Amino acid sequence: KAGVTQTPRYLIKTRGQQVTLSCSPISGHRSVSWYQQTPGQGLQFLFEYFSETQRNKGNFPGRFSGRQFSNSRSEMNVSTLELGDSALYLCASSLRFMNTEAFFGQGTRLTVV
Amino acid sequence: EDQVTQSPEALRLQEGESSSLNCSYTVSGLRGLFWYRQDPGKGPEFLFTLYSAGEEKEKERLKATLTKKESFLHITAPKPEDSATYLCAVQAVETSGSRLTFGEGTQLTVNP
Numbered sequence: 001k002a003g004v005t006q007t008p009r010y011l012i013k014t015r016g017q018q019v020t021l022s023c024s025p026i027s028g029h030r031s032v033s034w035y036q037q038t039p040g041q042g043l044q045f046l047f048e049y050f051s052e053t054q055r056n057k058g059n060f061p062g063r064f065s066g067r068q069f070s071n072s073r074s075e076m077n078v079s080t081l082e083l084g085d086s087a088l089y090l091c092a093s094s095l096r097f098m099n100t101e102a103f104f105g106q107g108t109r110l111t112v113v
Numbered sequence: 114e115d116q117v118t119q120s121p122e123a124l125r126l127q128e129g130e131s132s133s134l135n136c137s138y139t140v141s142g143l144r145g146l147f148w149y150r151q152d153p154g155k156g157p158e159f160l161f162t163l164y165s166a167g168e169e170k171e172k173e174r175l176k177a178t179l180t181k182k183e184s185f186l187h188i189t190a191p192k193p194e195d196s197a198t199y200l201c202a203v204q205a206v207e208t209s210g211s212r213l214t215f216g217e218g219t220q221l222t223v224n225p
Contacts, residue, residue, distance in 0.1 A: 002157070031211055043157075043200070043215040058211045090156050095209040098146040100204055102211050104156035 002027065004093050004105035012111045016078040021108045024074075025072050025093030031055075032074040033064060034103060037088040049074050050097040081112045115140045116203050117216035126191055127224045134186040134199055134219045139163075143150050146178050147213065149200040157200055163172045197225030 013019050025032050025051050033056075034046040045058040049068035063089040066076040072093075078085055092102035118140040126132055138146065145182040149157035157179040158223050161170045163179040170177050174195065186199055198220045 006156075033211055033213075035213075042217045043202075044211075045212050045214070048210045048212060050176060050210065055169075056208075056212050071191045087156075092211070092213075097210050100211065101147070101159060101162055102150075103159055107216075108156070 004065055004091055006089075006091050006108050008108060009106065010109045010111075011024055011079060012113060013081050015019035015081055015083060015112055018077060019081060019110060020024050020075055020077050021091075021110075022084050023074045023076075023091030023093075025074070025091075026103060027101075029093035030072050031094040031097050032068055032072065033092045034092070035092065036060070037107070038089055039085075043090070046076065048109070055097060059087050078110075083112050086110060086112045092103045115163055115203055115208075115214040117201055117203055119155045119199075119201050119216035119219050121219060122217065123124055123220045123222070125224065126188075128223055128225050129190045129193055131187070131189045131191070132219070133188070136180060136184040136186070136201030136216055138184070138201075140203050140205045140214075143201045144206045144208065146179055147204070147223045148175075148184070148204065151198045151200055151218070160199075181220045188221070191221075193223045193225050196221055 031050045033048040048056040068074045088107045091105045092109045118137045148160040151157045161177040198218040202215040
């Protein structure tokens with residue numbers, strides 16, 4: 001059974017640009033959450049999507065957005081990139097919205113220069 | 114606000130030297146406590162979920178326990194391949210969905 005797939009694995013962007021990251025959850029999983037991981041802040045929750053609707057949102061500025069498609073695949077977008085957005089972005093999938101166990105992908109390493 | 118504190122920040126062990134990692138948490142009502150293992154440059158790998166005080170779970174050399182205020186991850190006779198960062202996370206009863214609050218992690222190094 002395939003795990004959570006995130007693409008691309010690595011990205012280098014210039015300050016001010018925008019970026020789109022993709023996540024394909026485990027087959028049959030319908031909830032997708034996104035996290036940002038940095039050395040100073042650890043893992044921070046960004047948002048969660050279920051049934052194509054954002055259900056939860058963390059404490060991040062509006063430059064961070066996402067969406068979920070009917071096949072449960074999800075994308076997150078960061079506009080007007082800042083140097084501080086450099087991080088490992090992780091996607092986690094869960095079977096249901098209130099399901100407690102989350103399984104993570106390998107992440108996308110974003111570097112903003 | 115939910116809080117998770119892990120200690121120590123880093124731990125060095127000799128192969129075969131057993132030890133424990135600590136995860137202290139503050140949450141209004143605990144729905145679940147989770148342990149993950151993370152290797153450098155990779156996503157966290159799910160290890161255990163604990164739901165209520167007194168619960169224990171084991172997997173190979175790892176054993177996780179839970180009390181009302183903390184959880185321990187016991188590592189028995191560790192091997193070099195157990196070297197990784199171990200993350201603890203909680204989910205509160207009032208949390209909508211699958212949102213997790215993570216601790217900073219314990220970086221474990223096992224020397225041969």
